Amino acid sequence: MNIDVIELLEKMGAQLQQHVSDASHEDPIIIGVHTGGVWIAQYLHQYTANTSPVGELNIAFYRDDFSRIGLHPTVEPSKLPFDVNDRHLILVDDILYTGRTIRAAMNEIFDYGRPSSITLVALVERGGRELPIQPDIVGTQLNLTSSEHVKLLGPDPLRLELSEAKT
Amino acid sequence: MKQQLDDQGRLKHFLTIENLSRALLVEVLDSAERFAPVGERAVKNVPLLRGKTVANLFFEPSTRTRTTFELAAKRLSADIINLNIAASATSKGESLSDTLRTLEAMQCDMFVVRHQNSGAATFIASQVAPHISVINAGDGRYAHPTQAMLDMFTIRRAKQRFDGLVVAIVGDIAHSRVARSEIQALNTLGVAEVRVVGPKTLIPNKIEAFGAKVFNRIESGIAGADVVIMLRLQQERMNSALLPSAQEYFQAYGLTERRLKLAANDAIVMHPGPINRGIEIDSAVADGPQSVILSQVTHGIAVRMAVMSLVMGTQATTGAN
Numbered sequence: 001m002n003i004d005v006i007e008l009l010e011k012m013g014a015q016l017q018q019h020v021s022d023a024s025h026e027d028p029i030i031i032g033v034h035t036g037g038v039w040i041a042q043y044l045h046q047y048t049a050n051t052s053p054v055g056e057l058n059i060a061f062y063r064d065d066f067s068r069i070g071l072h073p074t075v076e077p078s079k080l081p082f083d084v085n086d087r088h089l090i091l092v093d094d095i096l097y098t099g100r101t102i103r104a105a106m107n108e109i110f111d112y113g114r115p116s117s118i119t120l121v122a123l124v125e126r127g128g129r130e131l132p133i134q135p136d137i138v139g140t141q142l143n144l145t146s147s148e149h150v151k152l153l154g155p156d157p158l159r160l161e162l163s164e165a166k167t
Numbered sequence: 168m169k170q171q172l173d174d175q176g177r178l179k180h181f182l183t184i185e186n187l188s189r190a191l192l193v194e195v196l197d198s199a200e201r202f203a204p205v206g207e208r209a210v211k212n213v214p215l216l217r218g219k220t221v222a223n224l225f226f227e228p229s230t231r232t233r234t235t236f237e238l239a240a241k242r243l244s245a246d247i248i249n250l251n252i253a254a255s256a257t258s259k260g261e262s263l264s265d266t267l268r269t270l271e272a273m274q275c276d277m278f279v280v281r282h283q284n285s286g287a288a289t290f291i292a293s294q295v296a297p298h299i300s301v302i303n304a305g306d307g308r309y310a311h312p313t314q315a316m317l318d319m320f321t322i323r324r325a326k327q328r329f330d331g332l333v334v335a336i337v338g339d340i341a342h343s344r345v346a347r348s349e350i351q352a353l354n355t356l357g358v359a360e361v362r363v364v365g366p367k368t369l370i371p372n373k374i375e376a377f378g379a380k381v382f383n384r385i386e387s388g389i390a391g392a393d394v395v396i397m398l399r400l401q402q403e404r405m406n407s408a409l410l411p412s413a414q415e416y417f418q419a420y421g422l423t424e425r426r427l428k429l430a431a432n433d434a435i436v437m438h439p440g441p442i443n444r445g446i447e448i449d450s451a452v453a454d455g456p457q458s459v460i461l462s463q464v465t466h467g468i469a470v471r472m473a474v475m476s477l478v479m480g481t482q483a484t485t486g487a488n
Binding site for chain 1: 177194198200201202203204205208209210212213214215216476477479480481482
């Protein structure tokens with residue numbers, strides 16, 4: 001897929017800085033959703049010279065499909081090495097699709113505390129939302145059919161891969 | 168023991184360590200590693216098993232195992248009921264299968280079973296409806312697989328590996344389901360050597376066939392060991408002429424600071440609890456810097472969360488719901 005991910009990230013970094021300063025959010029915390037979201041979060045963290053550590057969310061315990069597909073075999077636990085209470089959070093994911101991942105991520109965040117606000121950042125926004133969740137900052141929008149699948153590969157280099165979903 | 172796996176080779180029940188693959192044991196440990204941080208958060212539960220009902224069926228008294236299973240279930244947002252069977256229905260003459268049918272009628276999804284008879288958990292697993300998972304919380308002398316796995320978790324956390332480790336299990340091996348499950352788990356995970364240490368009367372015949380080296384003296388048994396696991400000496404053994412007295416046992420097999428020096432410098436000391444201070448272990452060792460006894464308790468919750476989630480996860484595609 002011919003999309004320059006770094007170019008998108010630079011644009012998103014600039015937008016994020018603008019967004020944070022417009023909203024006067026002091027010391028925001030950047031949290032990435034495993035795995036692709038963490039890569040993007042790390043880039044944005046560096047770009048915006050953020051001083052808090054990058055948080056990592058593994059939403060396996062909050063997914064709504066456990067009763068259908070069981071426990072996800074991922075190894076990395078969530079790492080939020082800070083107090084989220086009364087902080088402005090920047091939640092970062094690679095692909096925003098149904099919105100279910102973000103629903104699960106927000107549920108998990110609220111089990112750590114009550115943030116002041118959450119800003120949603122996604123590298124790719126595609127149609128197909130099943131929940132009322134919209135991003136604040138997006139790298140690019142893709143019009144894909146439900147049989148098409150887009151995935152972020154990385155971390156070095158970061159690139160987007162488009163494939164036909166298996167039927 | 169094929170019965171505990173589903174047709175895709177996943178854990179449907181957790182009854183014994185016997186014949187489980189290294190990959191499966193590692194999956195349990197890796198899953199527990201993900202559940203461990205949940206216990207350190209402000210809100211200590213995750214919604215994974217919300218709506219599921221777990222029945223703790225304890226035919227034999229237990230505090231630590233029952234409460235850690237209860238906490239594990241609660242941290243997974245499951246509902247849990249505790250049944251002290253010894254004191255309830257069976258004493259009114261209800262048969263085991265009637266008790267099981269009754270619990271099924273209450274729409275339970277999982278039974279956690281502790282029983283004085285070997286093989287009881289396996290028997291119950293063979294009797295329950297297909298959508299119910301059974302976890303063995305210790306049956307007779309047969310198995311105590313979650314205890315073994317929390318011990319493996321504790322060893323891996325402390326040593327970061329299994330290969331090359333020398334592990335000594337000290338005490339009443341003959342009557343210990345913990346020792347049995349541990350020997351199986353340690354060998355499957357590939358430690359260098361498993362030793363069993365105790366008086367001849369408390370070491371089962373032909374234990375070497377299970378992959379354990381026998382030592383009758385504690386000094387030689389723990390020499391150079393990386394992990395020393397002390398077992399609780401059950402008081403009733405003293406009355407059955409297998410042992411002279413608690414004092415003599417301590418003199419011959421009690422883990423003291425002096426004896427612990429014979430083990431590796433960075434050896435860890437473990438004990439499944441409850442401990443008998445001054446019988447199998449000296450207080451100075453139990454409370455000392457090499458003791459990981461309390462970590463074992465904490466790890467027990469994460470390991471039980473992992474096992475419960477894995478067995479309930481297999482219901483997803485078995486379609487029994």
